[in-house]
Amino acid sequence: xxxxxxxxxxxxxxxxxxxxxxxxxxxxxxxxxxxxxxxxxxxxxxxxxxxxxxxxxxxxxxxxxxxxxxxxxxxxxxxxxxxxxxxxxxxxxxxxxxxxxxxxxxxxxxxxxxxxxxxxxxxxxxxxxxxxxxxxxxxxxxxxxxxxxxx
Amino acid sequence: xxxxxxxxxxxxxxxxxxxxxxxxxxxxxxxxxxxxxxxxxxxxxxxxxxxxxxxxxxxxxxxxxxxxxxx
Numbered sequence: 724x725x726x727x728x729x730x731x732x733x734x735x736x737x738x739x740x741x742x743x744x745x746x747x748x749x750x751x752x753x754x755x756x757x758x759x760x761x762x763x764x765x766x767x768x769x770x771x772x773x774x775x776x777x778x779x780x781x782x783x784x785x786x787x788x789x790x791x792x793x794x795x796x797x798x799x800x801x802x803x804x805x806x807x808x809x810x811x812x813x814x815x816x817x818x819x820x821x822x823x824x825x826x827x828x829x830x831x832x833x834x835x836x837x838x839x840x841x842x843x844x845x846x847x848x849x850x851x852x853x854x855x856x857x858x859x860x861x862x863x864x865x866x867x868x869x870x871x872x873x874x
Numbered sequence: 875x876x877x878x879x880x881x882x883x884x885x886x887x888x889x890x891x892x893x894x895x896x897x898x899x900x901x902x903x904x905x906x907x908x909x910x911x912x913x914x915x916x917x918x919x920x921x922x923x924x925x926x927x928x929x930x931x932x933x934x935x936x937x938x939x940x941x942x943x944x945x
Contacts, residue, residue, distance in 0.1 A: 729937075730937075745913070746913075746915060748929050749922065749925045749926040749929050750925075750926035750927070750929040750930050751929060751933075762941045762942070762945075763941070763945050764945050765941045765944075765945060766941070767941070776933055777933070777935070778929075778932050778933060778935075779932065779935055779939070779941070797912045800912060801912050801913060815928075815929065815932045816932065817928060817931045817932040817935075818932075818935040818936065818939050819931075819936075820936055822936075822939070822944060828925070828928055828929075828932070830925070831925045831928075844925075844929075846917065846921060846925065854924055854925055854928040855928060862944075862945065866945050
């Protein structure tokens, strides 16, 4: 399918690459269809339904190896997932005008059923995580480490 | 808004599949039990609003923000 986007112009997306949210991200309940645009350590989650709507995303485990991830049985069954191997986790990143102040939402990640391409934003019961965790410094550290490895 | 008075252990039933039970009253706090189908999300208002607001903020990345520019 062909989708229009503000940030990437027109995009050709294979139907099976469209992520279908069971319920839209909080505040965007009616936006059910999304596509991931990968771009290294950060990526984009682009709405298929709204050309202007896109989130910056990241894999939280890239920056926080000890990120503790537990979701309820109910959430697992809504997504038709029975083990952790069947899921992927992405976090939404907020980028303010001053990019160095970017934050990652560790409290409410998006869980993806890899096989079925379904997804849902869940709220972790572990309340040590914040919706606004400063991530720029950690991003730069991981970036530098990757450069060392490839050098 | 519909306002109902309930005592401890009394229920409110919404449609066929949601029940809300007053479990305990204690010093100005009410402990409430909610039974709802799995696809009905239930949140504390504060946390719901916090995440909703953060999602809205995240949807407003600068128009010229370019990931390649920083990584």
